[in-house]
Amino acid sequence: MNIVNKLTIRHLKQNKRRTLVTIFGVIISVAMLTAVATIGVSFMDLLKRQSIADEGNWHVFYSDLNEKQLEAVQQDPNTKDVVLSKDRGYALLEESEDPYKPYLFIKEYSEKGFEQFPIELSSGRFPQKANEIVVSDEINQEAGLDYKIGDILKLDIGERYAFDEEIDDPMDQSFSFMTDENGEPAEEFKKTGTMEYTVVGTMKRPTWERPWSPGYTVLSYLDKEKVKEVNAFIVLKKLKGSLFDDTKKFAEANKIDDEQYGFNYNLLQYSGVIKNGGMRTTLYSLSAIIMAIIIVGSVSLIYNAFAISVSERSRHLGMLSSVGATRQQKRNSVFFEGAVIGLISIPLGIIAGLIGMGITFMFINKMIQGALSISEKLEVTVTAGSILVAVLVSILTIFISTFIPARRASRVSAIDAIRQTADVKLTGKAVKTSKLVRKFFGFEAEIGLKNLKRNKRRYQATVFSLVISIVLFLAVSYFTDNLKKSLALSQDGLDYDISIDLGHEGDEQLVQSIIAMDEVTEYNVIKDAASKRITSWIDKDMAAELLKTEEEFKEQFKDGKFPYYVILYALNDESLKTYAEQVGANYEQLKNSLSAIAIDTIQYEDAEAGKYVETKNIYAKAGTKLSLNIGDWETEKEEKSDQITIAALTNQQPMGVFSGAGGIDNLVLVISESTLNQLGDGILVEGENNESLHLRSNDPVDTQKKIEEIEEVRHAIYNVYQNRQGEEQLIILMSVFTYGFITLITLISIANILNTISTSISLRKREFAMLKSMGMTPKGFNKMINYESIFYGIKALLYGLPISIAIMYLMYRALMNSFDYVFTLPWLSLLYVVIAVFLIVGISMLYSSGKVKKENIIDALKQENI
Template sequence: MNIVNKLTIRHLRQNKRRTLVTIIGVIISVAMLTAVATIGVSFMDLLKRQTIADEGEWHVLYKNVNQEQVHAIKKDEETKKVVLSRDIGYALLKGSKNESKPYLFIKEYNKSGFEQFPIELSSGRLPKAPNEIVISDEIINNAKVDYRIGDIIKLDIGHRITNDPDIEGPIDETYSLLIKDGETNEKLETTATKEFTIVGTIKRPGWEIPWGPAYTVISYLDEEVLSKDELVNATVVLNKVKTSLFDHAQNLAEKNQIEKVDFNHNLLRYYGAIKNDGMRTTLYSLCAIIMVIIIVGSVSLIYNAFAISVAERFRHLGMLSSVGATKKQKQNSVFFEGFVIGLISIPIGIISGLAGMGVTFLFINTIIQGAMGVTEKLKVTVTLGSTLVAILVSIITIFISTYIPARRASRISAIDAIRQSTDVKLTRKAVKTSKFVRKIFGIEAEIGLKNLKRNKRRYQATVFSLVISIMLFLSVAFFTANLKKSLSLSQDGLNYDIVMEIQKGRDDQLVNSILSMDEVTKSSMMSQQYSVTSWIEKDKTSDALRKFEGFNNQLVDGKYPYSINLYSIDDESLKAYAKEVGADYNKLQNGLNAIVIDQIKYEDAAAGKYVETKAIHTKVGEQIDLFSYNEEHEKEQFLNKITVAALTGKLPMGAYGGYPGSLDVIVSESTLEKLGFVAEDNRMLYLNSADPLKTQQKIEEIEEVRHYIHNVYQSRQQDEQMVMIMSVFTYGFIVLITAISIANILNTISTSISLRKREFAMLKSMGMTPKGFNKMMNYESIFYGIKALVYGLPLSIVCMFLIYKALANSFSYSFTLPWLSIIYVVVAVFLIVGTSMLYSSAKVKKENIIDALKQESI
């Protein structure tokens, strides 16, 4: 170790307080970086484990493959494990007390299938031969069929078929039991008869549809007895999950004539394997932006510590100059100080970050499990990648933080260092102020402004800390708000928790029972959607529509053919919806008036992004011509004109939203009849509930329920809860950064004022009153705040725009500034600076003028 480095270490030891403050600052910064990386990796790991627990672990599914194709899949270098499965079909469940579930649905898995899929054994054992099955507990508990382990059952297996002309081929499990005029409108077409021995019972599998007509039973698929041409489904677990898996799987399928390939997108996205290139670009761009914000925040914290260190070592570095130290040696002295502090701080910071997250996760695990509806626990997940990223970013941060002070140190001459004159600018040009400052604000303001110019470096350090705080707060606020906006665009208009098919008249009592449930908060009953057309003038069409290739080719007499979706909702729901969007309910009931949805959100598959745009450019009071296609005369027939009673972007419960070239129109049932349509008896009941899972369970417990019922809450809940959790952590992060920045500001201002004791004493000795002193300090606070906002707000807008552009890879909507957050920031900046100045100046007010004038300049 050379003499300069030895002197640097001795200086660190002698100035223990400053060294400790610097080390703590770096530890906090590294801990913060580690915590952010750990949060991301740990949450991805939680969601990954939860998805595997719910749906099983698999990545690619090849459907309907023969033995030769299975062999090719197994031989593929990317394949780790292959699960074979097959849907055998339906069989009548004799003795079932549940009329809405008269069937059994038989599935087969090979040995790997029982390991990879969430099949939870309740009693007995799993099947080991093709003539053995396990049955769902629901068969005993719900269907009340007295099956026991060891029973041999004979099943006639086949397919569900119906004479309904709208349904072609066999009916799959997504259809509930088909009922028409109170009678079952389907039958079982038997294709085989088999005997099975019951060897165990399982809990109802997560993939079983609650409103489906069948209970699940699972048998064993023996690969050895499969014939050459028998088809099975091959579910693949890959050796390594990477983005290229999509192209690789498609190529493998094409090479081996496999017709259908599917992917477990729910699981793959938590590995970072996203098929949509725009979404992947969005993800990486946002990560890069957030990492840059973290680095900038960390640099702002650590830089001050090293800048103060160099300022305090000016005399020390000057003495080194006087005995022959070169510029490079002085510069390396500061870099070596950064190296020593990093060597101590980075390991402690990483351990502190991990320990902090461990304690945090321990306290919030119960909250997260309740909020997100997950069964898995959040664990501190440490990966080599996340640790290396934290270390590398910390090293870069320390290097950037020491670079400027190191360059300053290399330029220090012996005379300047001993005089300590580098920080003070006394040239006329350096401290020149505008004459208007004194005229408008007084001499106190001019003195305050001159002081800021004279102590430029300390002034800049304070402003820099403020600017970083402004940028961090506004960037995180904008990011979280836009994350919620992006989520709403990608949710396909699912503004309800539960949807259920009901029949008018026959199910009125059932509907009343459901609506009287304590958990139900909102409901809407909608007739089926009716489709008509309208010719819309070119200048009134959607802006997005006009950009489509071939738009002009479809114009007829300057008008474009729009598809009109007519939605009719019951009177009570319409009344509530009209009030919500500001429409006159009485107008909607009288005459041909309608609410038009003029704002749409849709996915542009070609561009690979979600878009928000105008569906039509029209005004309240204008009319829209409606046409229907007359099949008999094979031409369009004019129906009537409807008047726009209100325009809104808010969809009623159950309406899915349109796309460019379509328009959603909400009418009353009476208006629908005036247009020549008759609302059918089959309707959809949409519900919002305080506890959707409990509501669904209650509905299923009502014996007479034989209807299609679907709970969309579960599919939407995860994304919404992720936004909530991310908001908590991002705002927690910004509070931490802001708190440290405030401490930095307070420290910088306190140090600055302490160093100005002689100046204040001199001003007092010349007759400055306490009132004038306070006035000067107040003006300094205002100058600090204005300067910080002048730089901070534009830079924040740039950061927000970059975040917006990153999201624009997958989502399209207009850029809007978070004005409320900006107002909060403006108020907070002046509050922080004002409080810091008052606190610091209060400490020097009681100083004796003589003692202060005697103080030696540092």
């Protein structure tokens, strides 16, 4: 070790407080980088494990493969494992006590299928022969049967066919047991053969069996020698972005139709393979922006520590220069200081980040499992890649942080360093202030502003810290809000847990019984007129912008008007009153006249552009009258009906109404039941209006069971809660991640500002002592400090807010690769930032100056460092 490096080590030891602060700053930055990398990897690992637990471990699915096609799949170089399956069909279960679950559904797997799919064995073993089966525990619990291991079952096997002629193919498990209005069966069972099975085990109900499925799932062994066509679930060796195109080419080469293959999209996207190119670009762009924010935040924190360290060492560096130290040696001494601190801080930071995440996961695991009803736990997942990224980014951060101070150190001359003239500028021009400052704010404000100008570099370092803190907070806050909005746009628009088709006799009493259940939290009874074709010619100035610009729509304009398809939803009185209050509409007007609430904002997926879009689809005003034309979908003949008045416009949709069900030329109107029955002189008679109940529940699965117990006539019940769980899971997990990130960023920013201001005030002890020695009172001193705080805050906001808005817009543009909505500023977050900046600076200045006040004037004047 050369003499300069030895002196650097000695300097670090002598200035223990400064060294510890710098080490602590680097540890925080490395811990943040490690934590972010670990959170990302751990969350993706959780989602992958949960996806496997729910849907099985496979990537690509092929159906009805013949022997030649199956051989091609097995011999594909990228195929790791192949699981074969076959839906054998249904078997009548005449002794079942549940009239709406009168079947067994027999599914066959090859040996690996029992390992790759989420099948939990309760007792016994898995089938090893084609005549062996495993039955679910629910058969005995719900159907009132008593199947035991060793029982021999002789089953008539066949397919289910609906009486409805529009359903041509045999029905699978996605179709509930079909009944007519009187509750009588509306389907028939067609026998195709007979099989004899031996029960060799019992299992818990498979996750893929829906509560409304008409057959209890039983599993058997697939003997591929006895079947001509099989389904194949493929586990791939390598997952590449070209997977979807490669699979399509493979299917075409082997004469496999498009309908014969599919993908495990959830597992693939959690493994980093996303079909939507725009979504992939969005994720990569956002990742790059977030990583840049982290690096900038870390650099600002560490840079300030090294910059102040070099400022303190200026006399030390000058003395080195006076005894012959070269510019390179002085520069290298700063780099060496960074290397020493990095060697200590990086390992500690990585350990701190991993321990912090481990503790965090321990606290939030139960909350996440309870909220999402998931079986898997968050585990600290460490990969070589995530640690390597954290180390490399940390090294890069320290290098960037030390580069400018190192250059500055190399340029320090012996005389300037010893006299310390580099940091303090005393020229009149440099410290000149406006006369207005003294006139409006007083002498103390002028002195405070001159102090900032004299110590320009430290002033700039503090402002820089504030600017970075503003940018970090606003960028991450904007990212969080827009992530939620983007995920909401990608949802299917179903904002309820259960919907029930009504229209049977006695349904009014059933509805009252359902909404009285303790689990039901909200409900809506809705009628719609989907059986009729309703249009309205809208003036061009009120039409959506897309309709005026796209060629396919421009041709439909006639006499300056465009034909909108109108979708009418009628709420019952209680639901309408609640909704009218929410959107600020007049309930009495809606109930007693031909009036409607228009939903003027539409959300839909533009498949051609690969985007989720939110846009206004009509620019009307309250009081606008629309003429409705009512016709028939088949004949397309229309006749003019009544005019309806728009009572209010809103972007809020009542529960059960989804404005994105059609295209941008669809207009949703929410009306009263009396208005619906008055339109068209009886054309929309009550018998032709579809009626449904939509509700939210604390326990949707239990609620459905209770409804099935009390209903006299079987209704079509759609429980969308389970289908939506995966999407809600992603939103909640991402919210935990992003809000945790905001908290971390905020704490680091506050620590950064406190550190910078505290050090800056500490280094100005002699300056403050001189002011006191010249007669400045404690009140005047406090006033000067307060004005300095205000100047810091104003300057930081002048730079921070425009930069933050620019970064927000960059994020918005990144999201526009997959989503399309209007750019809006987070005004509430901006207000919080303005308040927080002055609050943090004020507290920091008061805390730091409070410590300086206790200093003895004589001792402070003797201080060598400014």
